[in-house]
Amino acid sequence: MNDVVLEVATLTKAFGGVNAISNLSFETRRGEILGVIGPNGSGKTTLFNVITGVLPASAGKVRFCGEAITGLSTDTISQRGLIRTFQSATVFKNETVYENIRRGSMFGCIGKPSWFFRPGVVANGKRTAKETVAELLEFSGLSDLATRIAGTLPYGKQKMLGVVIALARRPLQLLMDEPAAGLNPTETVAMGELVTQIRDKREIDVVLVEHDMKMVTAVCDRILALNYGKAIAIDIPERIVRHPEVIDAYLGVDHE
Amino acid sequence: MKFVWKYVVILALLAVAPFFVLPPFLTHIGVMIGIYTTLALSMNLMLRIGQISFAHGAFMGLGAYGSALMMMRLDLPFTVAFLAAALGVALLALLVGSLFLRIRGVYFVLLTFAFGEIIVLTFIEWVSLFGGSGGLPGVPPPSLFGYAIGSREGFYLLSLGLAAFAFALVRTIYGTELGAVITSLDEDEALTRSLGIDSRRYRLLTFCVSAFLAGMGGALYGHYLTLVTPEDYGFWVPVNLVMMNVIGGIAQPIGAVLGALLLVPLPELLRDAKQYQMLLYGIVLILFLLFMPDGMHGLFSKLKGHLARRELSR
Structure with a gap:
């Protein structure tokens, strides 16, 4: 288990009666770029906000490099080496x-x-x-x-x-919230290359929340597909794009 | 070093002015400008973190009452009473700030306003300590190194020294990494925190330093007037301080100095037309907000840039 970097265990985040994240578990491995996809409102940004301590978790644990970081403040988590970027x-x-x-x-x-x-x-x-x-x-x-x-x-x-x-x-690990959102196709390609280089040349792990499927499948080693705050699947890109539930929830609806 | 010399020369000229050129009335205005420069700089720190504090009248008042009472009741020497009063105010800011600073925007303004009113009410109601609405008369003059400073010129020098200290302090803060953090908190708090900055502690530190300056300004004000009355430390103090910053320009500490320089003489010059004073304030403020949002300092910078360009195009 030494190569596990970020470990999310049975994480739940409720707003009122609605679970934005519901009993979610996954882990990232050393040297990996993990993509996170899902339709709007599936809990992707909430996931980042809970992991980085911007919002408190309702239940569950987050561990980073083997240590629990649930309940710590944003700046403390940042000091541990887990840094995020923002959607805008x-x-x-x-x-x-x-x-x-x-x-x-x-x-x-x-x-x-x-x-x-x-x-x-x-x-x-x-x-x-x-x-x-x-x-x-x-x-x-x-x-x-x-x-x-x-x-x-x-x-x-x-x-x-x-x-x-x-x-x-x-950072030891970078959480990137839709780096390609609002970018033109050329800029998106450049951003994709930057993400790959961050891992290859700077040896920083990346968790990438992204809507641009071309970029996600091109740069990610594995992809976590979310819907209504639940994990539908976590797998290599080739299998994710053929996963029936993923197609149903996300690709089928959102893909032009 | 060049910039330090510039300030040393200005300071030296200002320091000798009352003994050669300034008539007593202008020396008096000079004392007030020095005190209000300190207070305006204290408010500039709060504006830098984007939290307008209406507690600053109370901080000023606590400095004034604190220093006066410690000299009168405890027989402490001026320097000790003065510094202890300011430190006490900073300590109080630490306590209330850790609660208040969690709240932002207009709610923070309201909260600090309520706090200020409570303190002023305490000054009025706690008659045995603060003397009620009549205030504390007979505040003793300051003394430094055994010399009592009762003269107007002496106060002028003290006030100038305090303003210079406040200016140097605020300028140094803004010029260092601490200033970068403070500015960042106002520019984008989420980003700043995500880079590892404990925003609460930095805001608290800024609040305390700001309260410390307000306490010192208030303490000197009390000794100068020899009478400390509650009405001097109410709602209008922070309003004036914010106005000084807006009119002078909030982007630079020199803006607070310019604002004090312009606004402090007004009530003194308009003594016979007191009812028009607030009207004039209002008009000036509206004009500045509409047409010169960067204040006088912004205007000077623009003029400087304009002249430089004309110089180049010749």
Whole structure:
């Protein structure tokens, strides 16, 4: 069981009487890109919100690298190395691209005000941040835009930057919430390549919530299909796309 | 270092002004500007985290009553009473902040407003300690290193020193990683938290530092007027402080200074037309919000940019 990274066990999230997530169990393995698909309202974003502590779980457990993280705050979970990206382009809009990535790197070192008193924290953090920004600008191809104000970038670049900020935090695992939503076909392909490279070159595990089936089947090792907060199937892409229940719930209805 | 020298020169010029050029009345306005600059900077910190605090009148009042009472009742020296009062206010902010700061937006404003009213009511009703609506008369003058500072010029220097300290503190905060965190919290809290920032503690720290400055400003205000009365610390204090920031420009600490510089003299100059004062305030505020949302500082920056471009195009 050493290669299990994220473990979700009988997780339930209820809003009033409705279960957005219902008795859900799955796990991700080291080096894996796991896709999560499902129709709108099937509980994908709720799942991320519960895993990252934005919403409290109603029942069940989440373990990360063998340790329970249920009930911990978002920032504590982030400090453990589990970082998310957001469905909409989420960047510091008034800051430069450079500053956005720098904050991503720096904020890990100063999670609480008292950490400023740890010797060398700020100096070391700044040095690391400088290296990280340079490396990630190169990695993501955003170098030419480094001095641009993030809010003035085209939407696709902003979403790309959102992912890069999270990478600057040096996650062990990245939870990506619909990185291709709102992107044009070219940008979607580029985003797919970025996701693959995040795993291959940076050795970061990825959980990918996505609607774009072409991208999901292309980059994911396994896919978890959700409907009404329940797992219908978890399998390799080739089998998921032929799974009768998945076709019924999702592909059949949503596929143009 | 260049920027430090600029401020040292400005500060030195301001410091000697009352002894050479300023008439007593303007020296008095200078004292008030210094105190209100400190308070406006304290509010600027709250605006930076996107939470307008209406508790700042109470914080100012607690600083004033606290410092005065500690000198009068406990015979503590000024420096001790002054700092203890401000620290006490910061401590109170720590306590109430850990509850209040969970709440955002207009609810936070209402909550802090109610808190402020409760404190002012306490000043009025607890007669044996705070002296009731008549207030505390005969607040002793400050003394530093054994010298009593009773003169207007002495207060002017103290007030200038306090404002300079507040300005340096706020500027330093904004210029460091702490400032980046605080700004990020207002820009996008969800993103900031997901990057590992404990937003509650940072908001609490900001609230405490802000309350500390408000407490110091209030303490000096009480010693200067030699009379501490409850009505000075009500609802209008935070309103004025927010106005100073809006008119000066909330994006930079210098905006708070500009706002205090412009708004503090108004009531003093309009003493004979007090009924028009609020009307004028209202009109000025509406004009700024509509046409100069970045305040005077924003206007200066634009003018500077405009001039620079003209210079280039020549």
